[in-house]
Amino acid sequence: MKGVSCVLLLSLVVGILSGEEGFVLPHELSSGWTLVPLFPGGGPQDVSLPLDYRPAGPRGEILLRCTFTLPSSPTEPVYLLVDRLPGAYRYILNGVFLDEEGGFPPRFAHSRRDIYVRYIPPMQLREENELVIVAYEERSRIRIRRVALVDEREAFLVRNVRNVLNARIYGYFAFLSLFVSLYFFGLYANRRRERGFFFYAVSNLGIALYFVRMASPLAFLPPVLSYSVSKAGLIVSLGYLFVFYFEFFSLRGSDRLKRYVLTLVWVVGGFMVLVPQTLQDAERVFASSLVLGFAFLVSYVVISIIIFRHGAREGGFLLIGTGLLVLLGGHDIVYKVMGREPFVWLQGIGIFIFEAMIFITLASRTMRVYARLEEYSTGIEEEVARRTRELREANRLLEKANRAKSEFLANVSHEMRTPLHAIMGFAEALKGEQDPREREGHLQLLLSEAQRLKVLIDEILDVEKMEQGKLTLDESPFNLHEVVGYVCRVMEENARRKGLSFSFEIEDGVPVWVVGDPFRLQQVIMNLVGNAVKFTEEGGVRVRVGCVEEGEGRWIEVEVRDTGIGIPEEMREKVFESFVQADTSTTRRYGGSGLGMTIARELVRLMGGDVWLESEVGKGTRVWFRIPCVEAMAGVEAEGGALEEGTRGVLEGHRILVVEDYMPNQKIVSLVLSEAGAEVEVAVNGREALEKVAQGRYDLVLMDVHMPVMDGLEATRRIRALVGGDLPIVGLTADAYREDVRRCREAGMDGVLIKPIRRKEMVEEVRRLLSGRGGSEGEEDAREGIGAFVEEFGDLRERAFEILEGFLDEAERQWERIEGAWEGRDWEALHREVHALKGGAANLYARSLRDAALAAQEAARQHDEGRMPDLLDAVRRELSRLQEEIRTFLAGRGGGEPGG
Numbered sequence: 001m002k003g004v005s006c007v008l009l010l011s012l013v014v015g016i017l018s019g020e021e022g023f024v025l026p027h028e029l030s031s032g033w034t035l036v037p038l039f040p041g042g043g044p045q046d047v048s049l050p051l052d053y054r055p056a057g058p059r060g061e062i063l064l065r066c067t068f069t070l071p072s073s074p075t076e077p078v079y080l081l082v083d084r085l086p087g088a089y090r091y092i093l094n095g096v097f098l099d100e101e102g103g104f105p106p107r108f109a110h111s112r113r114d115i116y117v118r119y120i121p122p123m124q125l126r127e128e129n130e131l132v133i134v135a136y137e138e139r140s141r142i143r144i145r146r147v148a149l150v151d152e153r154e155a156f157l158v159r160n161v162r163n164v165l166n167a168r169i170y171g172y173f174a175f176l177s178l179f180v181s182l183y184f185f186g187l188y189a190n191r192r193r194e195r196g197f198f199f200y201a202v203s204n205l206g207i208a209l210y211f212v213r214m215a216s217p218l219a220f221l222p223p224v225l226s227y228s229v230s231k232a233g234l235i236v237s238l239g240y241l242f243v244f245y246f247e248f249f250s251l252r253g254s255d256r257l258k259r260y261v262l263t264l265v266w267v268v269g270g271f272m273v274l275v276p277q278t279l280q281d282a283e284r285v286f287a288s289s290l291v292l293g294f295a296f297l298v299s300y301v302v303i304s305i306i307i308f309r310h311g312a313r314e315g316g317f318l319l320i321g322t323g324l325l326v327l328l329g330g331h332d333i334v335y336k337v338m339g340r341e342p343f344v345w346l347q348g349i350g351i352f353i354f355e356a357m358i359f360i361t362l363a364s365r366t367m368r369v370y371a372r373l374e375e376y377s378t379g380i381e382e383e384v385a386r387r388t389r390e391l392r393e394a395n396r397l398l399e400k401a402n403r404a405k406s407e408f409l410a411n412v413s414h415e416m417r418t419p420l421h422a423i424m425g426f427a428e429a430l431k432g433e434q435d436p437r438e439r440e441g442h443l444q445l446l447l448s449e450a451q452r453l454k455v456l457i458d459e460i461l462d463v464e465k466m467e468q469g470k471l472t473l474d475e476s477p478f479n480l481h482e483v484v485g486y487v488c489r490v491m492e493e494n495a496r497r498k499g500l501s502f503s504f505e506i507e508d509g510v511p512v513w514v515v516g517d518p519f520r521l522q523q524v525i526m527n528l529v530g531n532a533v534k535f536t537e538e539g540g541v542r543v544r545v546g547c548v549e550e551g552e553g554r555w556i557e558v559e560v561r562d563t564g565i566g567i568p569e570e571m572r573e574k575v576f577e578s579f580v581q582a583d584t585s586t587t588r589r590y591g592g593s594g595l596g597m598t599i600a601r602e603l604v605r606l607m608g609g610d611v612w613l614e615s616e617v618g619k620g621t622r623v624w625f626r627i628p629c630v631e632a633m634a635g636v637e638a639e640g641g642a643l644e645e646g647t648r649g650v651l652e653g654h655r656i657l658v659v660e661d662y663m664p665n666q667k668i669v670s671l672v673l674s675e676a677g678a679e680v681e682v683a684v685n686g687r688e689a690l691e692k693v694a695q696g697r698y699d700l701v702l703m704d705v706h707m708p709v710m711d712g713l714e715a716t717r718r719i720r721a722l723v724g725g726d727l728p729i730v731g732l733t734a735d736a737y738r739e740d741v742r743r744c745r746e747a748g749m750d751g752v753l754i755k756p757i758r759r760k761e762m763v764e765e766v767r768r769l770l771s772g773r774g775g776s777e778g779e780e781d782a783r784e785g786i787g788a789f790v791e792e793f794g795d796l797r798e799r800a801f802e803i804l805e806g807f808l809d810e811a812e813r814q815w816e817r818i819e820g821a822w823e824g825r826d827w828e829a830l831h832r833e834v835h836a837l838k839g840g841a842a843n844l845y846a847r848s849l850r851d852a853a854l855a856a857q858e859a860a861r862q863h864d865e866g867r868m869p870d871l872l873d874a875v876r877r878e879l880s881r882l883q884e885e886i887r888t889f890l891a892g893r894g895g896g897e898p899g900g
Contacts, residue, residue: 025078025151029066029131036063038134053142060142064133070125078120079155080131083146086110088136093124104136110226113215114168117159120149162343173352174211180359181205196247199240200362206237207355214348228276231286232269234351238296239265241358245303248362268292297326317364321357325350423450473606478518479854480556481506484545486855487522489848490874491529491541500533501540510547510556515630519858520603525558527596528623532562539563539620547629555609559624566617600625650767652677654699659689659715660732661707662836663810667803668843669702669732672759673766686715693719698727700766702753705733705744706835713747720748728769733839786889789845804886807840811883814840815876822872831860834875841882849878 030049037053038061053062080091080098088102089111099118101111135142150158181204188197213230243258268289276282304318328350335342423446430439430446488504495502525543532541544559601611609627656678660666670680681698683689687710689701701719705712716729731744731752744752751765790800814837821830838853856871 025074025076025149026081026154027068027070027149029068029147029149032066032068034065036065037061038063049144049147051142051144055137055141059136059138061134061136062142064135064144066131066147068129068131070127070129074122074125077152077155078122078125079150079152080116080118080120081146081148081150081155081158082116082133082144084111084116084135085137085141085143086113087140087142089116090132090134091118092132092134093120094126094129096124102136108136108138115158115162117150117155119155168215170211170214170348173348174208174215176352177204177208177211177355180355181208196244199244199247200358203237203240203244204355206233206235206240207351209233210237210351211348225273228273228282228285231282231289232272235272235289235293236265236269238293242296242299245300248365264292297322317357317361321354324357325354328353420453423453473517473520473603475515475517477513477515479512480510480514480521480545481512482851482854483518483522484525484543484558485848486851486874487525487529488543489852490870491526491533493877494530495533495541498533498537500536500538502533502542503540504543505545507544507546510545511629511631513631514556516607516627519862519864521607521627522855524600524603524625525560527600528558528560528625531596532560532564532621532623535621536562536564548626550626554629555626556629557624557626559622561620561622563620566619566621567613567615568617649677650763651770654766654770655679655681655697656766657681657683657689657692657698657701659683659686659701659707659712660704661685662704662814662840663806665704665732665840665843667806669762671803672762673702676763676766678766686710686712686718689715690718690722693727694722699770700728700730702730702732702762702766703749704839705731705740706832706839708829708832713743716744716747716749730765730769786844786846786885789843790889801890804844804890807844808883808886810840811837811879815879818872818875822868825865827860827863831857834860837875837879844882846878846882849875849882852878 033047033049033051034044035047035051035053036044037055039055039059047064051064053060055062080093082089082091086102087110088100088104088108090100090104091098098120099116101116103109131147133144133147135144181201184197184201184204188194188201191197210230210233213226239261242261246258272282272285272289276285300318300322304322308316308319328346332342332345332347427446430443484504484506488502492502492504529541529543540563542561544561546557546559548555548557597611604611604625604627607627609625611623611625613621613623615621651673654677656673658666658669658673658680660669660682661684666682666684670682673680681692681696683692685707686703689703690710692698693701703712703716707715712731712733716731719727719729725748728750729748731749733740733744733752733754741752750769753762753765786804790804814833818830818833818837821827821833834853834857838850838857841847841849841853852871852874856868856875859867859871
């Protein structure tokens with residue numbers, strides 16, 4: 001701190017001894033100027049500011065040059081200030097062009113009336129400086145009052161205070177005066193008898209013209225005419241204002257006097273515009289006309305006193321306005337006489353205040369006159385109108401509530417009574433039925449009607465949750481193609497039974513794996529496609545899924561078209577309301593609760609999208625919705641061919657434990673590993689795997705995730721607790737969701753393979769883990785069909801046939817376990833068995849069965865009793881179709897390639 005003080009003190013002493021003064025602002029550039037007339041010619045002459053140059057001819061252009069020395073570099077921002085009359089100017093500092101105001105010939109234009117202020121970069125200032133100003137004016141004189149270098153504070157005051165008060169504020173005054181003028185012209189157009197409105201409107205129009213010129217020269221007029229027109233407008237406005245006083249306040253005075261006054265101001269105004277040839281002439285004419293203006297001001301004072309003495313408070317406003325106008329105008333006149341420039345010219349502000357006081361007078365008188373006339377009628381009319389609106393609105397709401405209540409009770413009672421009557425009828429029939437087959441049929445129908453009733457109740461509860469904002473969506477990765485494909489395959493059967501054509505298309509570019517709620521999305525598509533099938537008697541239904549770019553994001557677009565009965569235009573928005581169908585005959589003919597479209601739109605909006613509808617009665621309907629497209633982590637990679645010759649025997653000498661409860665999967669995995677040279681042992685559940693690991697030594701474990709007794713996740717955790725992390729464990733699962741992969745990792749698995757199992761990938765994964773490299777997360781295969789499965793085995797096709805035969809034997813037992821779990825409502829067992837069937841189907845590349853099993857697995861996970869019968873029917877149908885394809889394939893031993 002002492003060192004800093006010493007340095008500062010030493011600097012001060014050196015500065016004093018040097019005797020040099022620093023650069024102080026403002027730095028006035030009032031002397032040392034050289035003037036060179038450029039047109040019509042003349043020699044240079046030395047001049048000082050203020051400069052008042054009168055050119056010899058009608059046009060003048062001069063060059064002003066000034067040199068100045070700066071004793072030191074500026075330590076603060078420096079601004080150039082030029083106070084001049086409007087004209088055209090160029091500024092050049094040290095040979096560098098700074099700025100230009102207005103326009104030089106041939107497109108001459110005036111500069112603004114503001115005092116010119118411009119920032120000068122420090123790098124442009126030197127010790128020796130030269131400032132050049134080129135000025136141009138027509139039919140007037142060039143006047144420059146002051147040129148100086150100023151600091152930031154003075155520049156701010158000039159730019160934001162002085163310029164605003166001297167010029168820019170008059171632009172706002174002009175706008176307000178013009179608005180008042182137009183307003184009173186409008187009043188006069190509606191009330192021609194009120195001539196006072198016309199006189200006041202003309203007065204404000206003249207004052208607006210005067211204010212415009214105060215703000216900036218009228219660029220569309222020559223300079224002299226611009227000045228003359230604005231001043232003439234002021235004189236004319238004062239005359240019309242005088243006549244307005246007599247009209248509005250009903251003062252005694254002949255019409256002849258009013259005509260004389262108006263004629264006088266127009267004559268004076270015309271003289272001011274037509275006679276002057278130069279700006280100096282115009283200023284002299286205007287100064288002479290101020291005598292007339294002063295006479296008008298005196299008359300205003302007299303009229304104000306008369307009005308005030310008659311007890312009208314408006315006279316007080318007029319006195320205040322007139323007095324302020326005289327005081328502020330006098331301020332400017334004093335400065336003019338003294339030949340000095342005030343900081344702010346106040347004449348325009350005085351005129352504006354005077355006009356404002358007149359407007360207040362008008363408003364006060366008008367409000368007082370009309371208030372009494374409208375006080376009672378307005379109050380009564382408003383009260384009657386308000387009561388009428390309230391009664392109409394209450395009546396409308398009451399009628400709407402009654403209709404909604406009646407429609408709700410009618411629809412729901414009908415939809416509930418139908419399955420209830422069926423349930424009661426079948427229950428009654430069961431009492432006396434002895435034939436087991438008939439009893440089984442009755443039970444199946446009874447269960448179907450119960451499911452129908454449950455679906456209706458679930459829909460009502462969903463609507464209630466939506467209205468209360470309690471419905472939430474799941475966010476997880478899922479296979480969009482599988483969800484759409486499953487719905488379309490289920491609904492295709494219904495369409496075929498009605499004799500309708502049915503098609504669906506998933507366009508290129510639609511991602512396979514996305515993030516969202518697959519159950520709710522399936523519910524939306526099922527509702528829309530179900531409606532299309534239900535309300536179509538001839539023709540067909542078409543479903544399209546695409547991906548569109550709109551705004552900054554991508555959207556999944558699902559479109560359903562049908563050739564059904566159509567919806568009338570007036571009912572298109574109402575179909576999205578609860579319990580509403582196009583008309584009552586639709587409900588009687590087709591049934592339904594009317595909740596499907598409501599639920600669909602609300603679910604789509606919860607997903608961040610919306611639903612739209614187009615329809616034509618008798619031709620069909622198009623319904624489509626869009627939801628945000630959020631792609632998930634799960635790729636698709638096609639890989640075919642048998643195990644490469646280079647990978648045979650690569651696992652020789654390694655002992656691997658395969659933990660899998662599904663027999664076909666056991667055979668596939670064991671065959672691939674054995675072919676690669678590994679010694680393979682099999683365990684059918686997690687508990688058996690734990691016992692085998694405790695008793696023997698294995699180099700690696702392939703662990704299925706979903707198994708009875710003990711699942712793969714729990715078995716992995718216990719193996720890790722038993723032997724630590726030295727034993728590699730690879731998970732096998734048919735679930736490609738990110739969450740499922742994460743749970744496998746958290747349980748302690750080193751890698752995850754997604755079914756269907758690809759032979760080469762499995763061998764490579766096992767070899768990586770055995771060699772100490774990190775594991776991977778598998779990807780789903782894109783191949784499909786029994787033929788693709790058999791071709792993968794290459795020369796070992798007989799082994800593939802053995803696996804297919806084993807699948808046929810196991811499939812029936814698997815279906816029996818699924819039916820038993822469903823009948824006992826054992827959701828955990830049902831989920832496990834359907835999952836196992838899905839994995840087996842995936843290994844055989846039977847995608848249709850896999851999709852159906854996936855949907856049933858999701859429903860089992862959510863305990864969705866309403867949808868499960870239809871889903872299991874779809875699984876049974878796809879399983880039977882696959883079994884028939886396998887039998888056909890085995891009968892020909894590869895002679896054909898049926899699809900899966």
